[in-house]
Amino acid sequence: MENMRIGIWIRISLMFLVLSSSAQNSETDDGSMSISEWIIGNDTEEGSYLHEDSLVIRDLIKLFDNNIRPAHKEKPLRIGVKIIMEDLGPVSEVDMNFHVDLFLQQYWQDARLNGVEEPINLPSTIYPNIWLPDTYFRSAISATLKGVSADNTLFLIHPNGSVLLSNRMSVTAKCDMDLTYFPMDKQTCSLILESYGFSSKDIIYYWKRDPTDEDDSREPVDGWKGRKTAQFQLLSINLTDNERKGHVGYRSNLKLELILGRNVFYYIMQCYMPALLVVILSWVSFWIDPSSVPARASLGIMTVLTMVTLMTSTNSSLPKLGYVKALDVFFVICFFYVFTALIEFAWICYFARRPSPHQKFQNKPKGEEEKEYLKLEEFEPKDSHRITNDAANDAKERKPKVSHKNWLMGRSRGRFIDNATLIDYISRIGFPVTFIIFLTVYITSYTIATGVLYW
Numbered sequence: 300m301e302n303m304r305i306g307i308w309i310r311i312s313l314m315f316l317v318l319s320s321s322a323q324n325s326e327t328d329d330g331s332m333s334i335s336e337w338i339i340g341n342d343t344e345e346g347s348y349l350h351e352d353s354l355v356i357r358d359l360i361k362l363f364d365n366n367i368r369p370a371h372k373e374k375p376l377r378i379g380v381k382i383i384m385e386d387l388g389p390v391s392e393v394d395m396n397f398h399v400d401l402f403l404q405q406y407w408q409d410a411r412l413n414g415v416e417e418p419i420n421l422p423s424t425i426y427p428n429i430w431l432p433d434t435y436f437r438s439a440i441s442a443t444l445k446g447v448s449a450d451n452t453l454f455l456i457h458p459n460g461s462v463l464l465s466n467r468m469s470v471t472a473k474c475d476m477d478l479t480y481f482p483m484d485k486q487t488c489s490l491i492l493e494s495y496g497f498s499s500k501d502i503i504y505y506w507k508r509d510p511t512d513e514d515d516s517r518e519p520v521d522g523w524k525g526r527k528t529a530q531f532q533l534l535s536i537n538l539t540d541n542e543r544k545g546h547v548g549y550r551s552n553l554k555l556e557l558i559l560g561r562n563v564f565y566y567i568m569q570c571y572m573p574a575l576l577v578v579i580l581s582w583v584s585f586w587i588d589p590s591s592v593p594a595r596a597s598l599g600i601m602t603v604l605t606m607v608t609l610m611t612s613t614n615s616s617l618p619k620l621g622y623v624k625a626l627d628v629f630f631v632i633c634f635f636y637v638f639t640a641l642i643e644f645a646w647i648c649y650f651a652r653r654p655s656p657h658q659k660f661q662n663k664p665k666g667e668e669e670k671e672y673l674k675l676e677e678f679e680p681k682d683s684h685r686i687t688n689d690a691a692n693d694a695k696e697r698k699p700k701v702s703h704k705n706w707l708m709g710r711s712r713g714r715f716i717d718n719a720t721l722i723d724y725i726s727r728i729g730f731p732v733t734f735i736i737f738l739t740v741y742i743t744s745y746t747i748a749t750g751v752l753y754w
Contacts, residue, residue: 388529432502499548538556539553574630643723
């Protein structure tokens, strides 16, 4: 029994010696190092490099104070900023905000991170041990770092101590829009970034050009050209850097202004064209016979209600403003023309049903007929012939004199219908001509005020 135990221990010892020798003196077929080499390092170039950088990073973190900014008590730390725009939109007039996806890159110098031989990308687990700027977007409503599968963050240390921090984020910022020229307007939406806790005595921001560009001529904001949304297209950008007086001292900030031009084609098809067709439809009543009261009345009422519905539905998707927009001016004028066309028909009906002086004269009794005739004769000149009894007896046969005004109003129902036709004839020409003049003035004035129409 004791011999068996000794034999088992001998076999175990031999197996351990074989495995140890294999681990220390051999490598795998694909050239990877053994476990012991990863732990203690070897004399190869690759093993030495990994070992030395690991020790450097460990020493840097051990001696690093993440509560103190670089160049503390010496001079303000200059942080260069570069933005790469990834996506734009949506832009909301109702909420007065806009959304943008971007890469925010910050560059600064930290002498405490000197010592690496080549640029090193640090993992996100080390970030809490290193000083990072507290940059934020002052105009942002919300901002989130993207992290699909992993945090989209790059922290790169160069041998000279320069640091690159790049974050991929989504920002929703407020945009105070002026809709006076809506929908032929241009909007300026801004992104303002600054330090939350450091004043301009500690941190100064500046727009940095692409460090990989030899001639240093690239703009610090890239990827914005050709960006567009369903209603807007990005026309240009403005970059400024200045100081703002905060609660505690002055703050250095950077401002990116996005100049957005609205695509007016949608509103031409959904607002301007329907309103224009409703106005033209209201003019059809001028070609309908004045005696066709149901047809003209229903057409006039229908166009008025359609115009009201169009105005209500369009403004329901816009913010409640205290001033007049360009679209409101167009709608009000169109409603005025539609409503005036209905009033024109009511005016015709009023004069068509009003009896003429000749009809009043014929419908009166014989005695009153003579008196009415005598009243008409009183307006004749004094040197006119006097009315004799014979002439009075013949009053029934004589025709009363009618003034020019009475002739214009008509002396019979047929003449009133002729006047209604005359009013319709004037309206057929007057309404389109004046409306074309309005359109010319409207388009010209707003185009000059806002610039080119963006289709």
